[in-house]
Amino acid sequence: MNFKLKLAKIDIFIISILTVLSLVLGLFIYFVPKDSGKSVAIYIEGKMEYSLSLEEDQTLALHPGEYNKSTNTYPSLLGEMVIEIKDKSVRVEKEDSPLHVCSKQGWVSIPNFPVTCAPNYVVVVIESTDATNFDFVV
Numbered sequence: 001m002n003f004k005l006k007l008a009k010i011d012i013f014i015i016s017i018l019t020v021l022s023l024v025l026g027l028f029i030y031f032v033p034k035d036s037g038k039s040v041a042i043y044i045e046g047k048m049e050y051s052l053s054l055e056e057d058q059t060l061a062l063h064p065g066e067y068n069k070s071t072n073t074y075p076s077l078l079g080e081m082v083i084e085i086k087d088k089s090v091r092v093e094k095e096d097s098p099l100h101v102c103s104k105q106g107w108v109s110i111p112n113f114p115v116t117c118a119p120n121y122v123v124v125v126i127e128s129t130d131a132t133n134f135d136f137v138v
Contacts, residue, residue: 037111037126040090042083045076045121054126057086059093062122076121083124090124092117 042050049069052058062081065073079096089109092102095117102117111128
């Protein structure tokens with residue numbers, strides 16, 4: 001069976017307009033200056049436990065055990081968790097969870113984009129300094 005695609009002039013015009021609009025929108029999104037956050041918030045069991053500077057390279061190691069913030073021990077952790085901040089990006093370098101989803105997410109440099117480690121009850125977020133940069137669901 002042969003199918004022949006017959007395009008009218010209006011079809012070609014609409015396809016051309018949509019292509020141009022998508023290219024313009026893509027370039028606009030690419031070249032709009034992105035807000036870079038200044039700090040990284042680390043939430044453990046729903047409470048913000050740490051607020052670290054994104055400007056300096058550093059590593060934070062969290063350990064399982066009885067709750068003690070001074071020694072970085074938390075009962076909800078399945079094993080040691082290492083959070084690394086480097087070049088204004090953050091990642092979970094090492095963690096113990098069944099699928100290692102949070103460490104597989106890699107480096108994050110986008111404000112308000114969470115690195116979530118559900119089995120360990122840990123969420124790492126770069127806090128936005130711009131009030132117009134908000135998170136929403138469509």
